[in-house]
Amino acid sequence: MAYVAIADRQQELHDPQSFLTKYVWSQDHKVIAIQYALTAFAVGIVAVILSNMMRLQLAWPNEFAFIDPQTYYQSITMHGMIMVIYLLTALFLGGFGNYLIPLMCGARDMVFPFMNMLSYWVYLLSVVILMSSFLVPGGPTGAGWTLYPPQALLEGTPGSNWGIILMLVSLVFFIVAFTMGGLNYVTTVLQARCRGMTLMRLPLSVWGIFMATVIGLLVFPALLVSGIMMTFDKLFATSFFMPALISMGESADYSGGSPILFQHLFWFFGHPEVYIVALPAFGVVSDIISTHSRKNIFGYRMMVWAIVLIGGLSLIVWAHHMYVSGMNPYFGFFFATTTLLIAVPTAIKVYNWVLTLWRGNIRLNVPMLFAIGFIFTFTHGGLTGLFLGNVATDATLTDTYFVVAHFHMVMGVAPLLVVMASIYHWYPKVTGRMLNEKLGKLHFWVTFLGTYSIYLPMHYLGFLGIPRRYYAYGETDFIPNSAVDVNISITIATLIVSTIQLVFLFNLAYSYFRGKKAGPNPWEATTLEWQTPDTPPQHGNWGPELPTVYRWAFDYSVPGAVNDYIPQNQPSDETTGDAHETSDTGGGHQ
Amino acid sequence: MSLIRKLRSKPWETPGFPGPDTDGGVLLPDKKVGLWVFIVVMASVFGLFTVAYNMRIELATDWIAIPKPPVLWLNTAILVLASVAFERAKAAVHKKLTGDVKLWLVVGGAFTIGFLLGQYIAWQQLLASGYALSDNPANAFFYLITGMHGLHLIGGLWVWSRTMLRVWQGFEVTLSVELCTTYWHALLLIWIVLFGLLLST
Numbered sequence: 001m002a003y004v005a006i007a008d009r010q011q012e013l014h015d016p017q018s019f020l021t022k023y024v025w026s027q028d029h030k031v032i033a034i035q036y037a038l039t040a041f042a043v044g045i046v047a048v049i050l051s052n053m054m055r056l057q058l059a060w061p062n063e064f065a066f067i068d069p070q071t072y073y074q075s076i077t078m079h080g081m082i083m084v085i086y087l088l089t090a091l092f093l094g095g096f097g098n099y100l101i102p103l104m105c106g107a108r109d110m111v112f113p114f115m116n117m118l119s120y121w122v123y124l125l126s127v128v129i130l131m132s133s134f135l136v137p138g139g140p141t142g143a144g145w146t147l148y149p150p151q152a153l154l155e156g157t158p159g160s161n162w163g164i165i166l167m168l169v170s171l172v173f174f175i176v177a178f179t180m181g182g183l184n185y186v187t188t189v190l191q192a193r194c195r196g197m198t199l200m201r202l203p204l205s206v207w208g209i210f211m212a213t214v215i216g217l218l219v220f221p222a223l224l225v226s227g228i229m230m231t232f233d234k235l236f237a238t239s240f241f242m243p244a245l246i247s248m249g250e251s252a253d254y255s256g257g258s259p260i261l262f263q264h265l266f267w268f269f270g271h272p273e274v275y276i277v278a279l280p281a282f283g284v285v286s287d288i289i290s291t292h293s294r295k296n297i298f299g300y301r302m303m304v305w306a307i308v309l310i311g312g313l314s315l316i317v318w319a320h321h322m323y324v325s326g327m328n329p330y331f332g333f334f335f336a337t338t339t340l341l342i343a344v345p346t347a348i349k350v351y352n353w354v355l356t357l358w359r360g361n362i363r364l365n366v367p368m369l370f371a372i373g374f375i376f377t378f379t380h381g382g383l384t385g386l387f388l389g390n391v392a393t394d395a396t397l398t399d400t401y402f403v404v405a406h407f408h409m410v411m412g413v414a415p416l417l418v419v420m421a422s423i424y425h426w427y428p429k430v431t432g433r434m435l436n437e438k439l440g441k442l443h444f445w446v447t448f449l450g451t452y453s454i455y456l457p458m459h460y461l462g463f464l465g466i467p468r469r470y471y472a473y474g475e476t477d478f479i480p481n482s483a484v485d486v487n488i489s490i491t492i493a494t495l496i497v498s499t500i501q502l503v504f505l506f507n508l509a510y511s512y513f514r515g516k517k518a519g520p521n522p523w524e525a526t527t528l529e530w531q532t533p534d535t536p537p538q539h540g541n542w543g544p545e546l547p548t549v550y551r552w553a554f555d556y557s558v559p560g561a562v563n564d565y566i567p568q569n570q571p572s573d574e575t576t577g578d579a580h581e582t583s584d585t586g587g588g589h590q
Numbered sequence: 591m592s593l594i595r596k597l598r599s600k601p602w603e604t605p606g607f608p609g610p611d612t613d614g615g616v617l618l619p620d621k622k623v624g625l626w627v628f629i630v631v632m633a634s635v636f637g638l639f640t641v642a643y644n645m646r647i648e649l650a651t652d653w654i655a656i657p658k659p660p661v662l663w664l665n666t667a668i669l670v671l672a673s674v675a676f677e678r679a680k681a682a683v684h685k686k687l688t689g690d691v692k693l694w695l696v697v698g699g700a701f702t703i704g705f706l707l708g709q710y711i712a713w714q715q716l717l718a719s720g721y722a723l724s725d726n727p728a729n730a731f732f733y734l735i736t737g738m739h740g741l742h743l744i745g746g747l748w749v750w751s752r753t754m755l756r757v758w759q760g761f762e763v764t765l766s767v768e769l770c771t772t773y774w775h776a777l778l779l780i781w782i783v784l785f786g787l788l789l790s791t
Contacts (some may be wrong), residue, residue, distance in 0.1 A: 045727070105630060111620040112621075112624060152634075155712040156653075179628075183627050183628055183631075185623045186627050187620055187623045190623055191618075191619070191620045191623055195607070200597065200600075217627065217630065217634070218630070218631075218634050219634075221631060221635040222634075222638050222639055224635060225635060225642060228734070228738075229642065232734065236724050238727070239724070240642075240646065256650040256653075257646075257647060257729065258649040260641060261646055262786055264645065265642060268638075300601065300602065301600065303596070305597070308597075482613055503644045530712065549608055550600050550605055550606055551601075551606075554602070555605075560663060571606075573599060
């Protein structure tokens with residue numbers, strides 16, 4: 001039995017003694033999770049600074065000497081790449097995945113702790129390589145986060161010598177790190193669940209992270225393959241992607257390569273990447289909403305199936321990023337159809353979140369506020385996706401700020417609100433102390449309203465036809481003065497939202513020392529991570545004995561029960577004495 | 591399908607300990623499951639190389655097929671023998687014949703190194719005939735794909751060397767040998783598909 005195997009592993013779990021083995025070269029999933037999260041945050045701060053630089057330039061063109069066109073394009077590129085991969089992917093899977101999977105499954109650790117540690121250090125290496133591109137001659141690449149060839153490799157694009165190579169090498173290392181982590185997450189969920197934890201008793205967080213990891217393992221190879229081939233094009237003058245062309249008046253050493261091939265490979269990774277970020281967010285937010293509404297999640301099975309279905313569909317929609325790259329209209333039709341199909345499971349999820357809230361005993365604390373904020377921004381971003389999923393409307397909108405607004409709403413703001421919700425939710429478990437509620441509410445309202453005042457007007461800019469990616473617009477006939485004013489207001493909102501994150505960082509630091517003591521289960525939640533004998537959980541998580549699970553993760557407000565929540569590891573006879581007779585099997589019901 | 595049955599269960603209706611058949615975990619060692627997940631990832635990598643290979647042919651007109659050195663046939667045969675040797679090692683480890691395990695592990699590793707040397711010879715022959723990496727996408731793909739496959743075998747050899755160390759030190763190696771065998775079969779299968787792809791163009 002799997003749980004016997006886990007119990008056998010106890011001998012290996014000798015407590016690390018020295019500072020180095022405990023906090024640096026640690027194989028404990030909780031420490032690795034925090035290492036991942038702190039690294040991701042650090043690199044995320046860089047990305048926020050870059051976005052502020054771009055916004056300053058867009059609001060007051062040519063006022064700031066330190067932003068020239070080169071810096072601007074480098075900022076775009078690095079901001080996008082850092083946010084999508086080095087922050088969100090690393091944080092959701094390396095951070096939350098590492099912390100939550102063993103605790104929620106009732107395991108002592110990941111099944112391959114050494115590889116887990118290696119995963120973090122290779123990730124850190126990839127971050128260091130990426131950051132070092134700020135220091136090399138020519139600076140980081142300015143090719144846009146999609147790194148499209150041929151321009152990514154050609155003279156004239158910032159960082160076309162060193163920057164692009166470092167970017168590609170860093171991505172390869174990231175993928176290696178992700179694969180080592182991903183093997184752990186998948187195997188741990190499959191193998192190391194405690195007694196009684198059937199697949200359908202898993203909290204939705206685990207389902208979301210699990211499915212995201214599965215997709216990641218299938219599609220990151222596409223980025224690996226295209227990254228390796230592009231490195232060859234750059235270093236060895238092969239022509240995988242590089243067509244015959246004349247660069248700077250001289251014909252380059254390339255012939256016949258296909259940039260479209262790169263786009264296919266890139267987006268076969270790039271679109272599922274959206275769901276690698278979104279699925280963990282879906283899962284986590286489901287658990288948070290259920291806990292703070294004191295109600296079971298509406299349609300648990302549908303939620304699981306929707307996660308699986310979204311994961312599957314996400315693999316066959318990639319070319320909707322390429323409607324204007326020149327493709328057979330029938331392809332466009334196919335990809336528009338699959339893209340719009342994804343709206344079905346996604347809408348199911350949104351309805352289920354709302355229905356979970358309906359007539360719930362809602363506790364409007366900070367994690368819940370962020371979770372509800374997520375429903376708004378995600379729905380909003382999802383709806384604008386319908387415009388862009390259709391070929392005809394996409395063709396006119398694709399190069400405008402409408403796209404910027406759409407994807408920031410749906411995969412920037414929405415997952416980040418979930419990140420915030422999760423931090424406020426699990427911080428008490430990680431540190432043993434509560435985050436300050438007042439500062440948290442201030443943080444939420446400024447962030448939520450602030451991001452809306454950034455991205456809502458961008459849709460309007462998009463409808464006006466304001467092109468994205470431009471460094472400055474100069475005197476352009478079709479751009480009215482109002483658009484200039486809107487840009488200024490967006491920038492001011494950006495600066496405010498960025499600044500308020502300092503309050504959040506202060507809260508994290510301050511509460512670590514001075515926060516209210518949390519106790520083991522401050523939210524009165526059912527899932528296993530709140531039932532650990534110690535808070536924060538010790539090495540090995542569960543003390544001498546592993547938990548046994550008797551119920552699903554959402555027994556809130558069960559009629560007849562003493563408390564309004566029943567932890568997963570509580571046997572039936574201890575809840576009321578008579579309700580809920582134990583039955584023999586979880587399967588077999590229609 | 592028990593998975594479908596599991597996914598259709600209604601967990602809210604059935605509190606209680608669900609019995610040994612439905613509780614957590616699959617009845618396989620963790621490392622075996624981990625290896626299979628990795629093989630899926632590997633299949634994805636080489637599958638995408640294959641797709642890129644075919645698309646690159648279709649999307650442009652500059653493809654000039656590269657000759658396939660006959661030594662590749664010999665290499666393929668050697669890799670098959672390596673797989674057979676690992677299969678024998680697995681059989682021996684189940685019968686607890688440590689001497690045979692050592693013998694077949696050495697043979698398997700030797701054949702694998704032979705395969706890698708053979709691939710290197712194929713590269714040298716092509717380079718000597720003037721088929722440089724950057725001259726044509728067919729050349730570039732040939733070196734890239736064979737190189738990636740070789741790298742995966744070298745990774746396998748690292749695990750193989752650790753298994754060798756353990757068997758000579760007298761440790762239990764059943765699982766290690768099984769995992770090596772699975773990995774070598776997977777890489778053999780991938781090589782056969784890749785070789786077929788190279789031959790067909």
